[in-house]
Amino acid sequence: MRKKIVVGNWKMNNTVAESVTLATDVIEALGEGFSGCDVGLAPTYLALDAVGQVLEESDIQLVAQNCHYENDGAFTGEVSARMINAIGCSYVIIGHSERRQYFGETNATVNLRIKKALTEGLKVILCVGETLAERESGVTETVISTQVREGLEGISHIGAIVIAYEPVWAIGTGKTASSAQADEVHLFIRTIIGELYGEPAFRLVRIQYGGSVKPSNAAELFAMPNIDGGLIGGASLNAEDFAAIIHAASVSYVLPRYWDSERALCPGPKIGFPLAKSAPWAAILWEIIPSRTSFLSGRPRCSFGVT
Numbered sequence: 001m002r003k004k005i006v007v008g009n010w011k012m013n014n015t016v017a018e019s020v021t022l023a024t025d026v027i028e029a030l031g032e033g034f035s036g037c038d039v040g041l042a043p044t045y046l047a048l049d050a051v052g053q054v055l056e057e058s059d060i061q062l063v064a065q066n067c068h069y070e071n072d073g074a075f076t077g078e079v080s081a082r083m084i085n086a087i088g089c090s091y092v093i094i095g096h097s098e099r100r101q102y103f104g105e106t107n108a109t110v111n112l113r114i115k116k117a118l119t120e121g122l123k124v125i126l127c128v129g130e131t132l133a134e135r136e137s138g139v140t141e142t143v144i145s146t147q148v149r150e151g152l153e154g155i156s157h158i159g160a161i162v163i164a165y166e167p168v169w170a171i172g173t174g175k176t177a178s179s180a181q182a183d184e185v186h187l188f189i190r191t192i193i194g195e196l197y198g199e200p201a202f203r204l205v206r207i208q209y210g211g212s213v214k215p216s217n218a219a220e221l222f223a224m225p226n227i228d229g230g231l232i233g234g235a236s237l238n239a240e241d242f243a244a245i246i247h248a249a250s251v252s253y254v255l256p257r258y259w260d261s262e263r264a265l266c267p268g269p270k271i272g273f274p275l276a277k278s279a280p281w282a283a284i285l286w287e288i289i290p291s292r293t294s295f296l297s298g299r300p301r302c303s304f305g306v307t
């Protein structure tokens with residue numbers, strides 16, 4: 001079962017002092033209620049140290065918004081994975097659409113950055129997503145497939161990677177992909193991961209959704225079987241809103257898999273559904289049966305390309 005992950009991407013917002021205040025407010029707004037969900041904050045590079053100190057006593061992870069693919073050298077304005085690791089980050093966001101759109105990031109440079117980040121022991125949030133023009137011309141799957149395959153080219157350590165599906169047309173625009181639209185692309189990505197890395201990765205890789213997530217739509221998005229949390233821009237700049245989104249992820253970590261099992265990722269043999277529908281505890285037992293091969297039917301519980 002996948003634990004949801006919610007990360008606030010503060011982008012180029014907040015001074016160091018403002019970042020410290022916001023991080024403190026997030027911790028306070030969360031209280032004790034988010035243990036069912038991984039949480040991260042990605043302030044500007046300048047504030048990583050100070051925010052890291054604020055987060056020390058919490059379970060919130062420090063996240064960087066990007067990193068370069070060289071350790072050191074003549075790359076004015078850049079920050080390396082080695083530096084990010086040294087300052088205490090556990091995750092780094094790579095390939096955000098704003099990096100691709102405004103700073104010439106390509107799948108090839110994304111791939112180099114991921115490799116270097118992994119070498120430095122960082123976990124990576126790889127962002128992918130189609131533009132509105134691409135969606136409207138029917139090439140969403142081609143674009144996403146290329147971004148995932150080329151971004152991950154030559155990388156074996158999929159366990160250290162979270163993928164963020166962020167339709168570019170939904171980022172900062174107030175437009176959100178419908179939960180069904182998003183889930184369809186998430187399943188598509190999951191299927192590619194399965195092809196590249198095998199069935200355990202198909203089941204276990206976490207795929208966040210990003211694009212105008214807010215308290216009012218978070219619960220519906222996070223209830224979808226293939227949506228494992230969110231990468232949150234605008235709404236993460238408000239502590240109360242961000243905390244509400246995290247709470248939505250914490251709740252949906254447990255409930256929908258068992259109470260709404262007809263939408264679950266891996267439909268079990270026919271007997272699994274009636275059991276799951278009529279008795280949530282039976283579904284929970286079903287989930288924790290150690291072997292992926294059902295002892296009732298002898299068929300694998302998950303197959304690729306399940307829709």
Ligand code: PEP
Pocket residue numbers: 009166170171172173174210211212213231232233234235
């Ligand atoms: C983002 O920048 O990753 C993002 C999803 O932004 P927003 O939530 O503001 O759409």
